[in-house]
Amino acid sequence: MTDAEKYTRTAVLLHWGIALFILVNVILGLGANYAPTSWQRPMIDLHKSIGITVLFLVFARIAWRLTHKPPTMPASYAxxxxxxxxxxxxxxxxxxxxxxxxxxxxxxxxxxxxxxxxKLFWIIPWFRLGFITSLPAPTKHAFHIWFGAIHTYLGYVLYTLVAAHIAGALKHQLLDRRPELQRMWR
Ligand code: HEM
Incomplete structure (x- = not known):
């Protein structure tokens, strides 16, 4: 496979770095509900730190995507x-x-x-969103509940889409016998 058919090193690093962080964050987010009480706060704090890091990495990834043309899909794809x-x-x-x-x-x-x-990773002080923290207490409470629910439901959509994404990659790799994973690897 030629370099022109593959994603760049930066794109590969961002793809797998974000995927790994998201996997860890799903485990922490879901696992906190079942962990011993003394573990819950540190797990959620770590979850928040990883989540904010992911936000930065996603901005970097979108910047990469807007400034680079991804390798074209093989002509054999329907x-x-x-x-x-x-x-x-x-x-x-x-x-x-x-x-x-x-x-x-x-x-x-x-x-x-x-x-x-x-505090990101218990070291870097980080801010909360001022336009939310300054809301009146009852509205803020409602936001806390709604956005907690939206966050959870988006998690369900994520599981579905990641499953579809992996199924697609495996179909090309195993059924069509095309080097698909190699496109996103260096
Ligand atoms: C990579 C990005 C993120 C992913 C994939 C993610 C995913 C999840 C998941 C799957 C849950 C469990 C929901 C449930 O109970 O069913 C959760 C809970 C939670 N997330 Fe995130 N999250 C991310 C980023 C963030 C960020 C940036 C924050 C805050 C700064 C945050 C705060 C929370 C909190 C407070 C909970 C509730 C934990 C609990 O009390 O059990 N998340 N998240």
């Missing part, structure tokens, strides 16, 4: 496969942006936020 792949890719961009943002809003609207300052 039109419906191209359309489906593009749709899933754009939906995934939207989701990986929406998940950290809704989590951040949910956290900024938390009534106990002032007593639990946000």
């Amino acid at each position: 039109p419906w496969e191209r359309t489906l792949a593009h749709t899933v890719h754009y939906a995934l961009y939207l989701l990986i942006l929406a998940l950290p943002i809704t989590g951040w809003i949910h956290d900024s609207a938390w009534s106990a936020a002032a007593g639990h300052p946000l």
Whole structure:
């Protein structure tokens, strides 16, 4: 496979870095509900730190995407496969942006936020969203509940789309016997 058929090193690093962070964050987000009480706060704090990091990486990834042309899809892909792949890719961009943002809003609207300052990886002080923290207490509480629910539901959409994304890649790799994973690897 030639370099022109592959994503660049930066794109590959961003793709797998974001995927790994999101996987860890899903495990932390879901796992916190079942973990011993003394683990829950550190797990959620780590979840928030990774989530804000993902937000930065997603901005970097979108900047890469807007300034680079991705390798063209192989000519053998059927039109419906191209359309489906593009749709899933754009939906995934939207989701990986929406998940950290809704989590951040949910956290900024938390009534106990002032007593639990946000610190990325327990080191870097981070801010909450001022237009949320300054809302009247009842509205803020409603935001906390709504955005917590939206954050959870977006998680369900993410599981579905990631499953479709992986199924598509495996179809090309195993059924069509095309080097698909190699396109996103260096
Ligand atoms: C990579 C981005 C993120 C992903 C994939 C993600 C995913 C998840 C998932 C799957 C849950 C579990 C929902 C459930 O209970 O079913 C969750 C919970 C939560 N997330 Fe996120 N999240 C992300 C970013 C963030 C960010 C940036 C923040 C805040 C700054 C945040 C704050 C929270 C909080 C407070 C909970 C509730 C934890 C609990 O009390 O059990 N998330 N997230």
